[in-house]
Amino acid sequence: MASCNKEITQRNMQFGALNPDKIDTSAGKWEPVLLSSATEFACDLPIAVTSPDYKLQLLEIKSRQAHMTDADEAALKYWSAGTVLRWNEILRELVAKYNLPPYQNPDGTYPIPSSANPLAYPYFPFANPPYAARAYAYVSAAQYDALVTAYHYKGSYRRLRPSAVDNTIKELVPVVKDFAYPSEEAVVAGATFGMMSLLFPGEQDYLQEKLNECIDMRILAGANVRSEVEAGVKLGKAVAAKFVGRARTDRAEKAVGTPADWTKLESDAIARGETPWISQESPKRPPMLPLFGRTIGFLMDTTEVINNRPPAPPSTGSAEFAKELDEVLWYSQNASREHMRIVHFWGDGAGTYTPPGHWNAIACEDFANLRFSEVRWARNLALLNMAMFDAAICCWDAKYAYFNPRPSQVNNKIKTLTGLPNFPAYTSGHSTFSGAAATILGHIFPGRAADYMSMADEASKSRLYGAIHYRSDIETGMNMGKMVGTKAVNRAKTDGAD
Amino acid sequence: MRKIAGLLTFNMCISLFAQTESDALFMAKRNLCGGFVYGNTSWNHYWEGTFYRDNANIGSFKSNAVMAMANYGIGNGLNIIASSAWIDNRVTAGTLIGQKGIQDLNLFLKKELWAKDIKGFNSSLVAVGGVSAPLTNYVADYLPISIGMRSKTVSMRLLGDVQKGHWYGTASAMYTRRNNVTIDRNAYYTTEMIYSNQVVMPDVFSYNIRLGWRDGADKYFELLADRMNTLGGFDMRKNDMPFLSNNMEAFRVGFNVKYPVPVLRGLSLMATGMQTLSGRNMGKATTLMAGVVYQADFTKGDKK
Numbered sequence: 001m002a003s004c005n006k007e008i009t010q011r012n013m014q015f016g017a018l019n020p021d022k023i024d025t026s027a028g029k030w031e032p033v034l035l036s037s038a039t040e041f042a043c044d045l046p047i048a049v050t051s052p053d054y055k056l057q058l059l060e061i062k063s064r065q066a067h068m069t070d071a072d073e074a075a076l077k078y079w080s081a082g083t084v085l086r087w088n089e090i091l092r093e094l095v096a097k098y099n100l101p102p103y104q105n106p107d108g109t110y111p112i113p114s115s116a117n118p119l120a121y122p123y124f125p126f127a128n129p130p131y132a133a134r135a136y137a138y139v140s141a142a143q144y145d146a147l148v149t150a151y152h153y154k155g156s157y158r159r160l161r162p163s164a165v166d167n168t169i170k171e172l173v174p175v176v177k178d179f180a181y182p183s184e185e186a187v188v189a190g191a192t193f194g195m196m197s198l199l200f201p202g203e204q205d206y207l208q209e210k211l212n213e214c215i216d217m218r219i220l221a222g223a224n225v226r227s228e229v230e231a232g233v234k235l236g237k238a239v240a241a242k243f244v245g246r247a248r249t250d251r252a253e254k255a256v257g258t259p260a261d262w263t264k265l266e267s268d269a270i271a272r273g274e275t276p277w278i279s280q281e282s283p284k285r286p287p288m289l290p291l292f293g294r295t296i297g298f299l300m301d302t303t304e305v306i307n308n309r310p311p312a313p314p315s316t317g318s319a320e321f322a323k324e325l326d327e328v329l330w331y332s333q334n335a336s337r338e339h340m341r342i343v344h345f346w347g348d349g350a351g352t353y354t355p356p357g358h359w360n361a362i363a364c365e366d367f368a369n370l371r372f373s374e375v376r377w378a379r380n381l382a383l384l385n386m387a388m389f390d391a392a393i394c395c396w397d398a399k400y401a402y403f404n405p406r407p408s409q410v411n412n413k414i415k416t417l418t419g420l421p422n423f424p425a426y427t428s429g430h431s432t433f434s435g436a437a438a439t440i441l442g443h444i445f446p447g448r449a450a451d452y453m454s455m456a457d458e459a460s461k462s463r464l465y466g467a468i469h470y471r472s473d474i475e476t477g478m479n480m481g482k483m484v485g486t487k488a489v490n491r492a493k494t495d496g497a498d
Numbered sequence: 499m500r501k502i503a504g505l506l507t508f509n510m511c512i513s514l515f516a517q518t519e520s521d522a523l524f525m526a527k528r529n530l531c532g533g534f535v536y537g538n539t540s541w542n543h544y545w546e547g548t549f550y551r552d553n554a555n556i557g558s559f560k561s562n563a564v565m566a567m568a569n570y571g572i573g574n575g576l577n578i579i580a581s582s583a584w585i586d587n588r589v590t591a592g593t594l595i596g597q598k599g600i601q602d603l604n605l606f607l608k609k610e611l612w613a614k615d616i617k618g619f620n621s622s623l624v625a626v627g628g629v630s631a632p633l634t635n636y637v638a639d640y641l642p643i644s645i646g647m648r649s650k651t652v653s654m655r656l657l658g659d660v661q662k663g664h665w666y667g668t669a670s671a672m673y674t675r676r677n678n679v680t681i682d683r684n685a686y687y688t689t690e691m692i693y694s695n696q697v698v699m700p701d702v703f704s705y706n707i708r709l710g711w712r713d714g715a716d717k718y719f720e721l722l723a724d725r726m727n728t729l730g731g732f733d734m735r736k737n738d739m740p741f742l743s744n745n746m747e748a749f750r751v752g753f754n755v756k757y758p759v760p761v762l763r764g765l766s767l768m769a770t771g772m773q774t775l776s777g778r779n780m781g782k783a784t785t786l787m788a789g790v791v792y793q794a795d796f797t798k799g800d801k802k
Contacts, residue, residue, distance in 0.1 A: 006678055008696040089691065096687035103737045121736065280593060282554035332595065340637050344682040351687055351738050361685060361693070408593045415595035419739075467595075 011365060012089060017080035019174040020373040027375040028152030030496040032145040033298060033382060034242060038152035041238045046157055046181040047227055049165045057225035058166050064220045065170060072220055079217040080173040083185040084143055084377040085364050087192040090210055091139050092353040092360060094200050098127035100350055101285065101422070108283035112256055118202035125199065129429055130292045130392045132354040134252055135199045137298060137382075137389030138243055139192055144382040146191035146239035147184055147375040150232065154179040162225055175223045176373070183224040183232035184374050189214040190236020191243075198244045255292040255396075262286050269403040275316040275410065277403045277424040288423040293397030297390035299487040305390075305397050308483060310476045313404050313426040324470040325414075328407040332414045332467035339465040343417045346430065346462040350419060355430050355459070356388040359437035362455070366445060379497050380444050384437060387488035391436035391481050392429070398480070399424040407470060417466040427477035428469045431460035435481020440488040456481070518569050518579050519606045519626050520670050520706060522659030523715040525571035525793070532568040533791030535768065539563075541781030544642075547733030548778055557591025559642055559781055567791075575610035582633060585645040594643060597636065601646040604630040620661040626672075628653040639681035639697075641740040642781065649676040649699045649742075664711045668720075671705040679742055688732050688743060697742050700730035708754070716758040716766045716793070725749045727778075734779050747778040752785070764793045 028038050035041070047054050079086055102111050102122035111122045118124035125131055159181035163169040189211045197204050215233060218224040224232075265287070269276035279285050294302060314320040331339070348355045363384055367377060404426045408414040421429070434456035442449030460478050463469035492498055525531050539561040543552050567581040581604045588596030606628040613622040631650045638648035657670035676699035684695045703726070710720025731745035752772035759765040770787040774780070 006698045008678060008692070008694045008698060010693040011684075012693040093687070093691040096691055100735055100737050282591065335595065337635055337637075341682045344637070344639060345684070347683070351735070353685070353687070353691065358685075414593070416593040417595055420593045 012081075013078075015081035015085070015368040017077075017174050018082040018085070018374070019371060020176060020376075021371040022373060022376075023176055023178050024151070024373040024375050024497075025155060025178065026151075027148060027373070027379075027497070028155050030148050030151075030375070030379065031494070032148045033141040033386070034246060035145045035149065035239065038149050040242075041149055041235060043149070043153040043157075043182055043231060043235050046159050046231065049160070054165075054225065054227070057227060058162060058169060060226060061162060061169055061219055061222050064216075065172070065222065068220065072217075075213055076172060076217050076220055079185075079214055080221070081368065082374065082377060083188045083214060084374055084381060085368065086214070087139070087143070087188060087210075088136075088360055088364055088381060090207075091136065091192075091196065092357045094196070094203060095127045095132045095135065095357050096351060096353045098123060098125055098200065099132065099352060099354060101126060101128070104283050104285075110283075110285055115201055115253075118200075123202060127354070128288055129348075129354040129356065129433070130255070130289050130295075130396055131252075133356045133385070133389045133392035133433070134247075134250075134295065135196075136356050136360060136385040138199070138247055139195045140378065140382040140385040141298060142191045142195045142240050142243040143188050144375070144378040145243070146187045146236045147378050149235060149239060150182050150184045150187040151375055153182060153235070154184070157181050159228070162222055169222045171222045173221045173223065175221070180224055181228045181231060182235050183215070183218055183228040185218050186215045186224070186229035186232025187236040187239075188374065188378065190233035191240045192236070193233075194237040194240025195243055195247075198247060250296045252292065252295045255289040255295060257286070257290045259286075261290055265290060265400060265403045273315070273317070274403075275405050277405045278409055279422055280406065280409055280420055281422055285422050287400070288421070289396060290400045290423075293393055293400055295393050295396075297393045298386040299390045299484065299491065300393070305394050308394060308480070309398055309401055310427060310480055312402055313470070313472050313476070316405065316410065321470075324472060325407055325411055328464065328467050328470060329411060329414050331465050332416070335417055335465070335467075340417060342458055342462045343466040346459040347418045347466075348430070349421075355433040356385065356392075356437075358459075359384065359388065359433065359441075362452075363437075363441055366441075366448060370445065376497065379495065383440050383444065383488045383492050386491075387436040387440045387485050388433050390487065391432045391484045394480055394484055395427050395429050395432040395477060396423075398427050398476075402426050406468060408467065414467050416468050418468065420468050425469055426473045427480055428460065428463045428473040429477070430463050431456075431469075431474040431477030432481040432484070434459040435478040435483075436485040436488070437481070439482050439485025440492070443489040443492055518567065519604075519608065519628065520655060520657065520668075520672075521708075522610075522622050522624050522657060522666075522668055523712075524575055524608070524610060525569050525577050525715075526795070526797075527571045527574045528796040529571045529793060530568065530796065531570075531791055531793045532566075533766075533768070533789055535565045535567065535770075535787050535789030537561075537563045537565065537770075537785060537787035539783050539785040541774070541783040544781040545777045545779060546736065546738070549736070550782075555592035556589045556594075556642075559587070559589050559783075561588075562586045565789075575613075577606075577608040579606040579608060580604065587643045587645055589643060597640065597643050597645050599636045599645055600634045601632065601636065602630045603633050604628060618662060622659045624657040624659065624670075626653075626655040626657065628655070628674075637682070638679055638742060639683060639686075641742065647676075647699070647742055648679045651676050661712070664713055666710055666712060666720075668708045669705070671703070674702040674704070676701055681742070686741070688741065699743055700728040700745070702726055702728050702746075710754075716756060719753070719755045721751070721753050723749070723751045731779075740779060744779040746780050747776075748774050748780050748783075749776045750774045750783075756791075764795075766791050766793070 113124035161180040215229040438452035438456035565583040586598035653674040655672035706724035708722035712718035727747040772785040
């Protein structure tokens with residue numbers, strides 16, 4: 001009954017080598033997210049293929065290939081699945097690693113992680129869902145803008161790939177029959193490194209290790225010479241620096257708020273005649289990122305966020321509220337095994353890559369079969385992640401505009417099937433993220449549109465089944481998510497890639 | 499989202515019927531012993547990795563279990579033992595819902611390998627092979643509240659026992675091979691992201707030592723110490739949830755007592771107490787159990 005081999009097969013290790021069916025040579029003309037144009041950052045002229053330096057770099061490929069180890073072979077296979085894909089996975093892993101709320105101080109207060117001191121406990125960041133949504137968006141958008149820039153220079157410098165210059169160069173992975181300078185994979189690595197160094201400042205040595213491996217594999221593969229990857233990393237980092245500048249001023253750093261902000265949220269709710277949200281954690285933890293709704297997203301400005309704020313949830317004194325509360329109690333007391341499965345499958349709580357990470361995983365597993373070019377990969381993930389970032393902003397705006405209690409706060413007979421999030425109920429973050437994700441993914445891959453919507457529906461309902469949300473939280477959240485997703489679809493229709 | 503931590507009582511049945519699968523006593527051929535035990539395990543502190551803490555979002559962990567057990571003498575010096583448990587786990591603080599249900603089926607085949615009287619010391623060597631598997635579709639990936647770990651296991655115990663007069667000592671060691679577990683999630687983080695619904699469970703090594711006084715198989719009192727540790731696994735991070743493939747360790751001490759009910763022939767009462775003294779990624783648990791067993795001799799009606 002006990003088989004001898006415990007090794008498990010991971011889905012992301014089954015992806016074949018990326019072999020795009022379309023080169024997207026016009027991607028240099030696609031609309032960037034933040035850059036004013038594809039030429040905002042310069043890229044030096046490549047050295048001539050007839051130069052002694054270039055010839056030395058070809059020899060480096062041959063020498064690298066002559067000394068290939070088993071570890072090289074594994075790394076080559078790993079990175080061949082796609083650079084945007086693998087960096088997205090690295091980001092998901094760091095989100096999961098950092099998604100833990102700080103342990104309390106002896107006096108019952110909580111320490112706040114500091115980006116200035118990320119290696120001392122509490123580690124920076126606490127990569128909770130809003131933080132993660134923002135991180136996925138910045139990294140994906142920076143990758144996309146960097147690739148649009150790279151495609152522009154590829155088209156203008158028209159540098160042949162190494163094997164087209166010297167037919168004795170062997171290509172060990174499928175190499176796009178396109179121009180090689182700057183290396184698009186290195187551009188992605190440089191942009192991601194630059195962006196993630198801001199988001200996960202305690203992981204810079206790890207990120208540097210990954211960057212080195214990523215570009216080394218391009219040389220080992222015979223796909224690029226060193227000057228092509230070096231130019232790529234430089235260009236990617238330059239683009240990332242612009243995104244870093246934006247991230248420093250997008251107001252997210254202030255989202256934690258102050259004790260005065262926290263108290264005001266409570267007294268405002270009381271003044272409106274409502275039962276305010278109260279932390280159900282012990283010791284009581286301040287609400288998660290109460291000012292995140294003022295963060296500047298990529299698809300909507302703050303005025304639009306406020307204008308699209310949903311109407312108030314049922315008043316805590318109303319009969320409708322009592323009815324919704326009873327429904328939650330019913331789900332709590334009548335949890336089927338199937339409901340438990342759904343709650344846990346979509347739980348994505350502390351210590352995980354969060355709901356936006358889950359949707360990235362879903363998207364990547366589908367994209368891996370769709371033979372996108374790297375730039376299309378980046379564009380599609382940027383659309384997905386910008387949608388979820390703006391969804392997070394809209395959702396957090398509503399949560400703190402209404403500051404309503406969780407079901408188990410109002411009725412202590414309600415036990416939850418998963419960890420109770422430490423912020424107000426309305427609207428459901430899972431529902432908002434999922435509505436946004438399913439909407440944009442359905443546009444990118446229409447063949448799966450209905451599947452995405454039914455997955456989003458299940459993710460949304462999982463929060464009611466889990467007895468942590470009312471029906472109005474999940475239904476309104478889903479609609480709000482779809483509204484934000486539609487903004488991403490509108491961008492997709494005009495960015496030049498559709 | 500909120501972090502609630504704690505840890506599970508390891509496979510409960512392993513300790514609860516310790517008297518049968520980890521002692522040197524045998525049911526005689528065609529004798530059947532069956533019984534029920536009620537057990538209660540609780541803790542309010544646990545080790546998060548090696549950090550000893552409490553958690554106001556858990557309060558106390560409380561587990562109540564009713565176990566059924568049967569031990570049959572296939573031959574002299576050859577027993578088959580079966581056990582299972584109904585378990586109800588809950589926490590006294592926080593919002594997390596409790597879990598209850600029937601856990602695993604445990605089967606053991608116990609064989610006396612060697613027995614000899616050496617200058618008044620009755621000595622024996624016993625081997626116990628075991629298998630276990632979940633009986634129901636309970637949720638495993640919900641520690642510390644889940645009622646079990648769902649791992650199918652195969653175990654082997656080697657045991658030595660020495661008795662002089664009524665006094666005895668027993669020492670044994672067990673290796674448990676644990677199969678991968680399938681969970682409801684399809685990706686999870688350990689020390690890295692794993693994109694699978696399968697969890698690789700580290701195997702378990704345990705040993706126990708007991709010293710006591712006995713009069714036959716129905717009357718004994720013993721003190722015991724046992725230690726279990728997983729061979730691998732990872733530590734819970736600060737404020738993280740426990741996980742199936744954590745590195746788990748526990749060192750416990752306790753007692754077992756069994757005494758025949760005077761008037762009612764074949765009926766015995768049992769009691770056990772265990773206290774965890776040190777551990778890793780587990781609760782500092784106190785376990786108390788009381789049970790009743792009945793022994794039937796199916797050779798009685800046979801013609802002499």
